[in-house]
Amino acid sequence: MSGVPARRSMLSGDRVNRIHWIPGTDQLRAVCHCSAERDFEDPVQLWEWLLSHPDGHDTPPPTVRDVAPSSDRRQEVTIP
Numbered sequence: 001m002s003g004v005p006a007r008r009s010m011l012s013g014d015r016v017n018r019i020h021w022i023p024g025t026d027q028l029r030a031v032c033h034c035s036a037e038r039d040f041e042d043p044v045q046l047w048e049w050l051l052s053h054p055d056g057h058d059t060p061p062p063t064v065r066d067v068a069p070s071s072d073r074r075q076e077v078t079i080p
């Protein structure tokens with residue numbers, strides 16, 4: 001591909017969200033900082049999903065830091 005700048009090193013960290021466009025489709029793939037992935041067609045829904053972490057993350061991968069026994073991470077959301 002011409003005109004595409006060389007890939008730079010990606011950011012890394014605990015709060016980095018990434019969005020990949022899937023070439024040839026209208027799909028966008030959101031990759032959360034917790035490494036959950038989900039495909040969207042609507043960028044608005046994509047951002048809502050990303051920013052509402054961990055809501056909607058149905059299959060969070062286990063991470064070493066998250067191994068805390070008896071940690072109830074239930075969130076209560078109050079909708080005005």
Ligand SMILES: [Zn+2]
Pocket residue numbers: 032033034035036053054057
């Ligand atoms: Zn997440």
